[in-house]
Amino acid sequence: MPILHTVNKSPFEKSTFKSCLDHARPGDAVLLIEDGVYAATKGTAAAGLIAARNGDLALYALGADLAARGISEKSVIEGISVVDYGGFVDLVAEHDVSQAWL
Amino acid sequence: MTTQEELPGASGTKRFLYVNRRAPYGTIYALESLEVVLIGAAFDQDVSLAFFDDGVYQIVKGQDTKGIGMKNFSPTYRALGDYEVTKLYVEKEALEERGLSPDDLMDITYEDEDDDWAEKPSIRIVSRSEMTEIMAAQDVILSF
Numbered sequence: 001m002p003i004l005h006t007v008n009k010s011p012f013e014k015s016t017f018k019s020c021l022d023h024a025r026p027g028d029a030v031l032l033i034e035d036g037v038y039a040a041t042k043g044t045a046a047a048g049l050i051a052a053r054n055g056d057l058a059l060y061a062l063g064a065d066l067a068a069r070g071i072s073e074k075s076v077i078e079g080i081s082v083v084d085y086g087g088f089v090d091l092v093a094e095h096d097v098s099q100a101w102l
Numbered sequence: 103m104t105t106q107e108e109l110p111g112a113s114g115t116k117r118f119l120y121v122n123r124r125a126p127y128g129t130i131y132a133l134e135s136l137e138v139v140l141i142g143a144a145f146d147q148d149v150s151l152a153f154f155d156d157g158v159y160q161i162v163k164g165q166d167t168k169g170i171g172m173k174n175f176s177p178t179y180r181a182l183g184d185y186e187v188t189k190l191y192v193e194k195e196a197l198e199e200r201g202l203s204p205d206d207l208m209d210i211t212y213e214d215e216d217d218d219w220a221e222k223p224s225i226r227i228v229s230r231s232e233m234t235e236i237m238a239a240q241d242v243i244l245s246f
Contacts, residue, residue: 035128043201064169070162
């Protein structure tokens with residue numbers, strides 16, 4: 001049964017995002033929110049974490065949090081889908097369990 | 103012990119460094135730092151700001167917070183020059199680790215009163231080792 005994981009911490013300041021990926025099973029969804037969206041940007045020291053799981057996880061980032069931080073959608077790593085708050089709700093509804101990595 | 107030399111505006115002003123290491127919006131640190139800088143600017147000291155780790159995200163251009171219902175305080179950094187806060191040191195390595203370059207940062211400038219009010223950049227890109235030297239040269243470091 002796939003789980004929805006949400007991550008709200010910067011991958012550079014905390015190990016939360018790495019721990020999430022280390023505990024996520026293939027087929028799970030990972031939604032990046034708040035400072036978690038920094039993990040979605042291309043060309044960073046954390047991009048390798050995404051590359052290693054891109055394809056076996058469903059990856060999402062919240063558009064409003066990207067925009068607030070000046071991250072344009074074209075600088076988001078390919079394979080990560082940008083969703084709005086409605087999409088966030090849909091993801092919660094589609095998964096039986098949500099795990100918030102705080 | 104308070105001596106004449108330690109009073110603001112007396113014979114020696116002190117070197118103050120505000121260290122910014124947190125991203126904006128996710129926590130309140132960045133906004134709090136900016137507010138303290140603006141308050142502190144009233145005391146006529148030698149003020150510098152340092153941006154490294156996730157702090158470099160504070161001055162990235164193109165921030166638009168309408169969607170998250172928070173105040174976009176990034177334009178305030180561009181007003182710092184009017185408060186005679188004109189030295190913003192940004193660490194090169196911190197930018198690179200985050201896939202950023204100096205072009206991704208806001209144009210933050212000041213008018214140099216000693217040079218016919220010429221407009222000059224406030225942002226100075228420095229290496230990590232230069233940042234350690236900048237910190238070592240301060241009288242007071244306030245960390246956010």
